Amino acid sequence: MLVSIDRRCIKLLQELEKETEFVSIKSLSESLDQTRRQTQYDIYKINSLFEFDKLPPIEAKQHKGVRLMDVHREWLKDLLDQENKKEDSEYNYVLTQEERCAVIICENVLRNGFSTLDDLSEQLMVSKNTIFIDMKIVREKLKEYNIECEFISGKGYLINGEELEKRKVFMYYISSIYGLISDGMLDYLQDEDVKRHIEVLHKIEEELEVHYNKGIIEKLALMLHFSETGENTKWNFPQKTGSALVCVNIDHVCRSHVYGIIDKYMKDRSDDEKAYICIHLLAGRMNKEYYLYNETEEIFEELAEKLVGYFETLVGVTMDKRGSLIEDLTQHLSRSSYRYIYGINDGSELETIIRREAEELFNVVRKVADRFSHDIQCPIDDQEVAYLAVHFSSHMHRTSAKKYRYSSMLICDESEKKRENLKKRIEDNIPLIQIHEVLTKAEYTEAEKNKYEVVISTEVLDINDGYVLISKKFDNTDHINILNEVLQSRADEVSSLSDDLFDQIKPYIQKKQVGTVRSIVDHFFGSDQNSTLTQLLTRERVKCLGDKDVSLSWRDAVFQAAYPLLADGSINRHYIDSIILNVELYGAYFYFDNGVYLTHAKDTSGVFRSGVSVMTIPRGINFPHNKKIYILFVLASVDEKEHFGVLKEILKVCDSKEKTEWLLEAQNEDVLYKNLRMIAEKK
Template sequence: MFFSLDRRCGHVLDALAKYDDYVTIDSLSAQLGQTRRNTQYDLCKINDTFKLAGISTISSRRNRGIKLLDEQKTWWENLSLEGGRKFNYIFTQDERVALIICESLLSNEINTIEEMSEELKVSRNTVFLDMKIVKEKLNDYGIRFEYVSKSGYTVSGDGLKIRSVLMYFISAIYPLISDGIINFLSDPQVREHQSRLHKIEQELDVNYPAETIDKIAIMLMLTKREIPLNWERQEANIRENPVYRIVSRYYPSLSENDRIYVSIQLLGARLRDEANTPDGSIGNFKNMAGKLVAYFQRLVGIEIENKELLIFNLARHLNRSIYRYQYGLIDSCGVEEEIQANPKELFELVKLAAKEFSRDIGYPINDSEVAFLTIHFGAHMRKNNVAIGKIKVLLVVKEADPNGELEKKVDDEFPMFHVVRTVTPAELSAFQGEYQIVISTQLLKYDGFYAYISDRLEAEDKKKVLEVYLRYRMLKNENIGENLFENIKKYIPKENQGKVRMEINRYFLAPVPNLLQLLEKGNVQCIDKISNWRDALAQAALPLLENGNIETSYVDCMITDNEMYGCSTYLGNGVYLAHTQSRGNVKRSGVAVLTIKKGVNFGVNYKVRILLVVASTDKNEHFTVLKEAVKICTDENKVEKMLRCTKEEDLYRTIAEFSMES
């Protein structure tokens, strides 16, 4: 018998299996890095599976928590033998599409519909729909995916783009691979490649993350045919590099193109200095950055202040990052998960903008790269940028650096920093108090915020710097109100000091108007079906029209935006975020929600079941509400609970719960 469990349920069972005694749900949730509500939802699904398997449900004791019984542990261990999950994992559509792309791009013979149906455990009709999405996704990057009569599906296009897209989608499904749900890591070819890559690693005297080795090994296993690659100026440089010579020794039978590509993946960030252009030549990158900012503005519906500065900083970043997109490099900064989570909603919005932007440049942008873009947007849009400003950084190097090479690298990578000066360790004590963070290529005895890095500023160094920055930002946000009060309290009469302190902390720490404050009970609707997406937008916005929040032209603008730009604000999980930039047609801020039981098609690819309409008179409030909406609607469990509501009062109460949580 097969059992339907997802990855998160598997993680819950793995965690519980380690305990012999009871563990609280709060403790378990903290260990898993998810909310208590998500854990409770997972436990319900696990108990349903246990009932199906004919065994007892998870033991629960008041004030003690939960634990797995021996029979449950044995059952789970039996399903997890030999590195492969024996339960019937249900792939999402995105996961199916990513797997089809990975197995097709460099295959000699693409699987038939029947073979895919059996592998993915879905119907032939479902696979046909998946194949349409595969074709459209690949078309975004100029890759043709076509069906030829009697020959089956074929793939053609620029070889470098095909490689880049392959690495992108390997990264997309890597969590499933590492969990053993997709059993690539047990493939003998992959294990052989891992062995060779580790030997190369030892000869180079470097330590690659296991994930990097795994992804390169999987890429080599999936490469069944050779494709021409246009290296431009990189080919000669790579051939002269020692990494290429070592790769060639361990892979003599690989084509030269494949040896060069493996070398590029192993070089990673060290390829950068050969790939970028001088800052004086970034005109083209400014055009690219302008498009990215325009996508973001259209997405959030506000005009970014001083956007030319943001465009310039993004252009400098793209100048030094575009090669990573082109080559599909997979090494990461190491703290992208923390950046994605803090603030997650900004990361999700930047990711949506980057998705549109990636079509313009013809290469996908992975989550690690989106994390870096989020830093730039976040640094520019911080609420208290006037009070906080750029963070002052002191660089410490072994000896004088007249060309300021490290300073240039730090400026390029970290827009939130202002390097006040570069000094040697002997000069450090003379500059106390001029800076908040020290970045040093030398080991120091220093008690403040301090990152020890190499002078090359590689991926591991960036991780260290970002960790220090995140710790500093957290502490700074907590202390800013108190610091301001301490500076001004001597000018305030004693009897008023308590009131002033409370007002200052309220200004810096109190929540801004949020989604719940703008969502009235009468603005929530539940319907069974609707004929088309235009009617759905009009129906969703109807309460705001009737209440005088918006004029009819606001609805017309939302419809026009969708006609011109497509579903750029589709959040996934069947949720569409409907809004547009106010043109004097928003009279009072408001939010409306419409659920459609049977869904409605927005274009070919998107089946929308929840429509969220946001209209705001203030752009800061607008952006805050959007972030909160994204936070709720990108959580699959929350969306499912909203869709289970059949009455408006239940839907409103559910949204209110989620809004209070966020």
């Protein structure tokens, strides 16, 4: 029997294998750049695999953490040895459908030849029927970006489209599977041709006297490897017309010093392809002379309004200070849209930080970006989603423990004009920061520092905390360092509230109870607060739809799922009609790929009391746009903060196929309710 193990589980085992002592879940999660919930779930999957192999589970001790036993270390060594020797193994990393589709696109979108079902089936180690289904998805994905995937009987699949369109789609999908590539699950980087391209690009990098972030050189090398364009291939670069948001002045690019160095090492490539590589290597160093903007910048404001509208529709709330958010997004899009158009990824670590610190918000903005990408006909990668998430986060309601913007001071020994320009760039790029004062190092005093939560300085200062040293050019590293300081400040605020409250009540606590009460206070201010979802979801609000009801229409399914809330007076019929109207207008817009749909309405006039109801549909019901729904959540809320909090919890409940399959296995409402609570309350 072939047992699959995914990349995250292998990385977790390798991380534990380095340690002989117990490792806390928090420390392990930070090492893996993932959330505690993801780490706990990976451990659960690994233990299931160990159980299959008749091995004990990973050793775990309360307040200490987890560690591998000797038998686990031997098991892992055998697994990796088999993989390195390419021997037949009962364990295999199996690509998901999403990963397979990305591989198919990356390996074929830049080719001029045909790909057959037999070739793809053998290469990806799945059946021809599976590949046939995958190709339907691939054709739909490419169609979104005006790229045609044509099937010709007796020959196979052939992909046709404009070179630039194909390049930006390639860069999007190669970024999506780059983790598999860098971990060796896909052995692209071992190919001699790829190594040759990497060597050439590193020579260019060395001659330019710059250092590119991890992955940039490798992704460009892979693009060169998979492309079959020759010296005479002509591209259709966008010009200064209404067809593009912003485009790069190719003539200016071709006159640049960077292009000259690229031309020196890549004589066999077309001028247009060399220009495209030059745009990637220039990236953030291009000044406004390189750009040809759309005739009017009003288009960026219109697109920003669309983004906000999609977010509000998806989440079901109206954004606080909506106009300010639109203004910030307008500026962001005017500066960033060239990255969408040319498929540029600058290798920033911001995505990792946002995924770790605000995973649920990132997932929501990811869905918004997917819809927005259809409007601009450009794929938007996860790095760009992280930038958008920062803007949305800064304009959302916060609890009293979190401030809207962090008061800051900037220290810089440049001219007044340069200091003001730097201040504007920081505030534009990090909406969480508000700089109230700009001083030189000579003007700065300790008293000044105490007025502000964060001091940002281009000069070295004798400060231990609340201080970020940045470069005068303000690059991605500086961006990340400031965000890290803000996130640490947030954590300190919550910790301070906990300490202050405990100090107030400590005199009234018996000595033997001090430890217990301290734990309760920390628990309240920490991340282990009771789930709002479990408070709003009662046993009477869950329903298992039987096989006899599979003939229902999707409208009937919405009504049945919402009926418990109607019956207990939480909502009226108007709210259900608003939900149905939303689906009619927008489709199943909060649909999860694992068959879960969260439905709610922005019009809350029919909501009298907050509540959540759930209905499982074992055989599924087709919703508009060919979305098959197996689990239907209905959310009604009278409070926007509560609404978003519950929405985030539902995202966690439904964030994996394994969880949804477990919920669908419930044969009655009692079991379904119990399983929902177990998932929601699992820490």
